[in-house]
Amino acid sequence: MTIQPIELPEIIIIGVLALQGAFIEHIHYLQKLRPHGHTIKAIPIRTLSELQQCQALVIPGGESTVISSIASHTPGLLEGLIDFARDPAKAVWGTCAGMILMADIDGVGGGRKKAVKGWQGIGGMKVWRNLFGGQLESFEASLTIPYISNPTKPFNLIFIRAPAVHSLSQNNQVEIIAQLPENLLPPPPPSDSPLGEPNLQDLGKVWLKKGKKMVTSFHPELSGDVRVHEFWVEKCVLGR
Numbered sequence: 322m323t324i325q326p327i328e329l330p331e332i333i334i335i336g337v338l339a340l341q342g343a344f345i346e347h348i349h350y351l352q353k354l355r356p357h358g359h360t361i362k363a364i365p366i367r368t369l370s371e372l373q374q375c376q377a378l379v380i381p382g383g384e385s386t387v388i389s390s391i392a393s394h395t396p397g398l399l400e401g402l403i404d405f406a407r408d409p410a411k412a413v414w415g416t417c418a419g420m421i422l423m424a425d426i427d428g429v430g431g432g433r434k435k436a437v438k439g440w441q442g443i444g445g446m447k448v449w450r451n452l453f454g455g456q457l458e459s460f461e462a463s464l465t466i467p468y469i470s471n472p473t474k475p476f477n478l479i480f481i482r483a484p485a486v487h488s489l490s491q492n493n494q495v496e497i498i499a500q501l502p503e504n505l506l507p508p509p510p511p512s513d514s515p516l517g518e519p520n521l522q523d524l525g526k527v528w529l530k531k532g533k534k535m536v537t538s539f540h541p542e543l544s545g546d547v548r549v550h551e552f553w554v555e556k557c558v559l560g561r
């Protein structure tokens with residue numbers, strides 16, 4: 322996807338949606354970054370006017386249904402978030418619940434009965450909520466990721482009631498930044514759900530990027546390591 326370069330101000334305001342979930346951690350991690358030529362100001366977002374001040378947005382982990390419901394009860398906020406998520410000029414990163422919201426569609430209750438429309442920030446991605454299991458099946462995986470700084474040092478990926486990619490559409494232009502090894506893949510979702518046939522090749526894709534949009538099914542803001550935040554700011558927010 323070709324993105325037109327836009328002039329960014331010296332101080333970049335990054336909003337972190339602060340309706341529910343792990344938002345404060347993202348604010349702390351973003352405030353630690355010192356990208357060349359810019360200063361980052363990370364602010365919590367609870368209203369449409371706060372969102373309108375931002376050049377970029379993080380949608381944190383938590384409960385996607387709760388985040389959506391609170392946003393829908395705040396005047397103009399849900400519509401503003403959907404527009405922001407779909408605008409190719411705006412950098413947006415969804416972690417875990419945020420990844421579910423960035424999808425085209427997700428399955429409530431695992432998608433067996435009904436599917437729920439997402440905000441469609443990453444076009445062509447369907448996700449399956451909680452495919453990695455419930456709270457007790459939370460796990461960590463240490464992976465070497467070639468795209469981040471200091472790439473020989475493994476990154477600890479933390480999964481908490483994590484969604485999995487159900488399927489990516491053809492010609493989706495999504496870049497895969499990290500993928501789980503075979504032994505950590507979730508069980509395949511059923512093929513007779515409203516989401517349609519899953520693509521088993523996509524289930525282990527846990528970090529994806531498309532233009533200025535990024536999703537991670539894990540929680541980098543709990544890892545004690547700022548390299549995923551640094552990657553997003555450099556590649557998606559600053560586009561360099």
Ligand SMILES: NC(=O)CC[C@H](N)C(=O)O
Nearest residue numbers: 382383384385417418482
């Ligand atoms: N850690 C998380 O963000 C969990 C996401 C949660 N399972 C949801 O459905 O929204």
